[in-house]
Amino acid sequence: MIEVDDLWRVYQVGDQTIEAVRGIGLTVAEGEFVSIVGHSGSGKSTLLSMVGGLARPSRGTVRIGGVDLWSRGDAFRSEVRNGMIGFIFQFASLIPTLSTVENIALPHLFRADGSHKAVHEEARELLVRVGLGAKLDSFPNELSGGQQRRVAIARALINRPRVILADEPTGDLDERTEAEVMALLLAATREHKAAFLMVTHNMSIARAADRMLQMKDGILA
Numbered sequence: 558m559i560e561v562d563d564l565w566r567v568y569q570v571g572d573q574t575i576e577a578v579r580g581i582g583l584t585v586a587e588g589e590f591v592s593i594v595g596h597s598g599s600g601k602s603t604l605l606s607m608v609g610g611l612a613r614p615s616r617g618t619v620r621i622g623g624v625d626l627w628s629r630g631d632a633f634r635s636e637v638r639n640g641m642i643g644f645i646f647q648f649a650s651l652i653p654t655l656s657t658v659e660n661i662a663l664p665h666l667f668r669a670d671g672s673h674k675a676v677h678e679e680a681r682e683l684l685v686r687v688g689l690g691a692k693l694d695s696f697p698n699e700l701s702g703g704q705q706r707r708v709a710i711a712r713a714l715i716n717r718p719r720v721i722l723a724d725e726p727t728g729d730l731d732e733r734t735e736a737e738v739m740a741l742l743l744a745a746t747r748e749h750k751a752a753f754l755m756v757t758h759n760m761s762i763a764r765a766a767d768r769m770l771q772m773k774d775g776i777l778a
């Protein structure tokens with residue numbers, strides 16, 4: 558489902574060249590959970606952004622479901638992202654002026670197959686599933702860090718993505734919430750036969766994966 562080949566990302570900052578990702582190859586199958594663990598600055602977020610179609614590789618290919626993500630234009634990539642990829646960012650990045658239901662529904666109000674009502678219904682169901690049934694009309698600033706994180710997960714799962722990408726998904730959470738969040742992501746992975754790729758510096762959640770890889774200085778070990 559995810560195929561990465563010889564992927565590079567080089568940043569040019571003034572006269573300094575930073576090779577953040579250096580020739581990574583990687584595959585994640587349907588229904589498989591792969592974690593990448595590495596210290597801060599090892600290139601994890603850069604790698605995940607390229608796999609998710611958010612940052613252009615300097616070199617190499619990313620295939621999602623056999624489709625070459627970076628070979629075509631932005632409109633095509635948006636389509637793949639909306640249709641196939643659920644991205645959980647390092648920070649929950651919710652829109653402060655929208656309720657939890659609206660935060661989840663918004664990106665999907667424009668899709669062809671659903672009425673506004675159906676999309677809102679789906680958003681509500683997902684929020685109940687992630688344990689936020691009592692917070693449907695709350696705003697992000699009325700939620701704890703863990704609750705905001707769960708909204709972000711519901712937002713990533715609403716289109717039943719074939720690919721789930723998570724960057725430090727439990728970054729600011731206590732251990733119990735961390736376990737809940739991981740259980741949710743794993744259930745979605747198995748249920749939808751999604752390919753789940755997570756990057757983190759947290760060894761204890763990385764160990765839950767089917768395969769755990771280590772990243773160091775832009776390279777997988």
Ligand SMILES: Nc1ncnc2c1ncn2[C@@H]1O[C@H](COP(=O)(O)OP(=O)(O)O)[C@@H](O)[C@H]1O
Binds near residue numbers: 577596598601604
């Ligand atoms: N936009 C950017 N411009 C310049 N350098 C960057 C940028 N993003 C990341 N880097 C550098 O690339 C390296 C990898 O960063 P990152 O992918 O964020 O690592 P990680 O997620 O593992 O902490 C670091 O040295 C970082 O400073």
Ligand SMILES: [Mg+2]
Binds near residue numbers: 601602603647724
């Ligand atoms: Mg990072």
